[in-house]
Amino acid sequence: MVTLQVERVSKLYGGFVALQEVELELGCGVYGLLGPNGAGKTTLMRVMTDLLAPSRGRVLCNGRDIHAMGADYRDLLGYLPQDFGVYPNFTAEGFLCYIARLKGLGRAAARQKTAELLELVGLSDRRKRRLGGFSGGERQRVGIAQALLNEPQVLILDEPTAGLDPQERIRFRGLLNRLGKDRLVLLSTHIVSDVESAADQVILLRRGQVIGQGTPTELLRQLEGKVWNVPVTAQEQEALAARYPCSNVSRVDGVTYMRLIADAPPTGRAEGVPANLEDLSLYHFGQTDR
Template sequence: MVLSLDRLTKTFGSKIAVDHLSATLQPGVYGLLGANGAGKTTLMRMICAILEPSSGEVLLDGQNVSDMGADYRDLLGYLPQDFGYYPSYTAKDYLEYIAVLKGIPRHAATAKIKELLNVVGLSEVSKKKIRTFSGGMKQRLGIAQALLNDPKILILDEPTAGLDPKERVRFRNLLSSLANDRIVILSTHIVSDVEAIADKVFVMKQGSFVSQGSIRELVKEAQGHVWEIAVNPSETGRWEEQMTVANLRREDDKTILRIISENSPSESATCVPATLEDLYLYHFPTERSE
């Protein structure tokens, strides 16, 4: 199975949301990393055939997905940033409803729903109304509905928003286990989620891929641009105003600043190994990842 993006473009009036993107995806986990407004959601909606491209096309094994209709939708699992649900439904009722919409036979749906409620940790609250759920619980329910039809292409837009650290780890482990025979696309601005499981990462900025490759390949781009410097605590504010400070920590009576900069910020600065988070801040210096 090969999913291809061929010069994919989407414009809204004079605004270019996605700009001539091309990529080839095979089974595995792909991270789509970028700041809010980078075009990630627009791209994913085109991959899901919800939005029609202004130009270019999405191909599955050489066939335009727009021409495949229901055959393509049957292969998809999609979790948008804000998925629709009925507050008066229980979790079990909601998944049964979605199973009907997806054309899943009742006997198969019953077993799958029980399995997924357990996987996302909602078995004990399966008969509670969704309106009583926390944000993280609702998000886990959304993940379950995306997996209902055992999709071959799983597309998740900010799936870990609202999840606590333990839930995020469980979710990442689940994605890793699913990726052997399917394409998983994970859009996020949370660097640690991508770093933990992605086979390949696309860094998206202003509708374009500014970098793409494995974690190791991408981190190399930031090598030589990450520095540490010890300063007096009273000077921290001045450095944060002038530089992109990725992190700071206290050591004895000094504050150690981790700075992203093309050149050494000071004669006393030391160049240190880069991480994916450093690369993110290298491309998005005004953003703060998690």
């Protein structure tokens, strides 16, 4: 079983602190790194892939410094960068074979692995098509496939669901589930529903700091008794919105309900409801990105 340890990692860009003393311990399973734009997700992932040197701290894989491991670590690692670009004139099959060869697979092995992975990401029927004509979601699936070519023990996916439509998102969750069974998968996202249904553990990153880690259920405990469904009049709505974080507004049978986060019932008609990750995200990150 593989483990990754992030030990007091800080990263400064000039005077700007992008990561501050990040401590993490990861084993097998699917981890969702959740944070708003600019939180430091990509920076942390680049440090964890050894593409970016931290200003302080280090990352260990099975107890060994990943930078010192060099090629040994890259053999264990699969990575989907946030800005994954493809060569438009390659076919899906041609591209994966090409990358497989770059990763050191022999010709026959490259071909076989390519066929296997195209099947896994559901692109076998489109293997002869050029990537230039692929949809965003299809391209993203090629990206996931290339990250899996060397059967990595550590799989790091930066915003893998960007550009996927709702159906593709569901399929992707199924794929993640299978992948997380016997390896370490870390994916970043700012979409709460991605981690809600796909991640075993959620890591909350805000302004370069880890502000929480745990299973969704564990993290939601902090909000127990703090989420309220409140029927409101048009006049009340504005005042309540100014006073409390509001994670949803809905209308049922002509009545407007606000979903508010507050330590005590915001009005006499407020009804306590179980918290969800959307509430948690609002609670920690607010409505606006940094």
